[in-house]
Amino acid sequence: MDNVNVFIQGAGVRDVRFGNLPANCHYKDIRALIDEAAPELSDLTHLFYENKDEPISHDERLECDGDAVYLHVSRCRRIAVTVNFNGQQFDRKFSPAATIGRLKKWAAKSAGISKEDAAEYALQISGTDERPDSETHVGSLVECTTCSIEFDLVPTDRING
Amino acid sequence: MRPDERAVAADLQAAPFQYGVAKGRWRLQSVLGVIVLIEVVARDGVWYLFRFDCQNYPQAAPTGGVWELERNTVASAGAWPTGGARITSVFNPSWKGGTALYIPCDRQSIDGHGGWVTQYASMLWDPARGLVCYLELVHELLQSRDYHCAA
Numbered sequence: 001m002d003n004v005n006v007f008i009q010g011a012g013v014r015d016v017r018f019g020n021l022p023a024n025c026h027y028k029d030i031r032a033l034i035d036e037a038a039p040e041l042s043d044l045t046h047l048f049y050e051n052k053d054e055p056i057s058h059d060e061r062l063e064c065d066g067d068a069v070y071l072h073v074s075r076c077r078r079i080a081v082t083v084n085f086n087g088q089q090f091d092r093k094f095s096p097a098a099t100i101g102r103l104k105k106w107a108a109k110s111a112g113i114s115k116e117d118a119a120e121y122a123l124q125i126s127g128t129d130e131r132p133d134s135e136t137h138v139g140s141l142v143e144c145t146t147c148s149i150e151f152d153l154v155p156t157d158r159i160n161g
Numbered sequence: 162m163r164p165d166e167r168a169v170a171a172d173l174q175a176a177p178f179q180y181g182v183a184k185g186r187w188r189l190q191s192v193l194g195v196i197v198l199i200e201v202v203a204r205d206g207v208w209y210l211f212r213f214d215c216q217n218y219p220q221a222a223p224t225g226g227v228w229e230l231e232r233n234t235v236a237s238a239g240a241w242p243t244g245g246a247r248i249t250s251v252f253n254p255s256w257k258g259g260t261a262l263y264i265p266c267d268r269q270s271i272d273g274h275g276g277w278v279t280q281y282a283s284m285l286w287d288p289a290r291g292l293v294c295y296l297e298l299v300h301e302l303l304q305s306r307d308y309h310c311a312a
Contacts (some may be wrong), residue, residue, distance in 0.1 A: 005179070005183055007179075007180050007183065015176065015177060015290075016176045016180045017175055017176050018176040018179060064163060066185075068183040103175075108165070108272065111279065115253055116306060119305055119306040120305075120306065122283075129282035129283045130283060131283040133297045133301075134301070135180070150185070156247070156305070157247075157280075157283075157284070158246050158247045158250055159247075159250045159251055159263055159264060159265070159277075159281065159284075
């Protein structure tokens with residue numbers, strides 16, 4: 001049986017972790033890998049595939065499409081996301097495994113920004129200079145004790161001398 | 162092996178870099194000491210090769226420009242990414258002889274641009290994140306609408 005690379009993001013852990021598992025392995029094997037690669041996530045209840053809304057159930061086997069799998073480990077079942085733009089505020093609850101790229105698409109659409117123009121904007125965590133990469137899971141930006149986050153939708157920068 | 166060589170080698174094996182490889186964003190061409198050649202993909206599928214000098218990594222930022230593998234030298238101007246203002250300001254073959262991208266996380270470029278620390282805080286070098294923070298910015302630019310796809 002072929003092995004797959006398993007990439008793990010999780011609540012409050014800013015760096016992605018990874019390991020290797022046999023394709024079609026059992027849920028308990030995934031949990032064992034998390035215990036080894038990201039022990040600070042061991043106690044967290046919910047396990048999601050990237051950009052999926054429902055957690056993986058305990059009797060499931062690992063589903064792979066290709067040679068890599070992207071997972072998220074969370075205590076929160078949903079993250080309450082608020083985005084500020086031009087005096088307006090948009091709210092929605094997302095899976096902790098939702099990527100920043102997915103959030104940005106929703107935020108831009110909510111703000112009436114076209115798909116083409118949306119590329120000129122970025123999500124910045126409110127009160128910070130941080131603009132998370134588009135592949136970052138929103139759940140990894142919140143601590144275990146909070147299930148919410150606020151962003152500002154800001155124009156991307158052109159570097160001037 | 163020098164500490165910076167060891168640190169670069171470790172980061173190229175670590176999860177954040179491998180994540181970008183798995184996502185099809187970049188791929189390692191070669192590493193020799195502190196010199197790393199990495200290709201990054203643009204939104205039209207063209208792969209651009211970058212040569213990064215990672216001396217004193219990770220405390221010091223890398224410096225990197227577009228590279229031509231066959232001649233083992235800075236790529237000619239015609240081979241650099243082109244596009245709108247966001248692209249041409251960063252991918253400037255005339256800047257530092259083509260050895261540095263004009264971007265805050267570049268070791269050569271931040272020098273003399275003290276204002277960038279506040280003006281472009283999200284693009285600064287972060288030694289805790291390493292080379293990936295530079296690559297993510299390059300990838301985002303090459304995937305942007307400002308990048309002009311090859312004919």
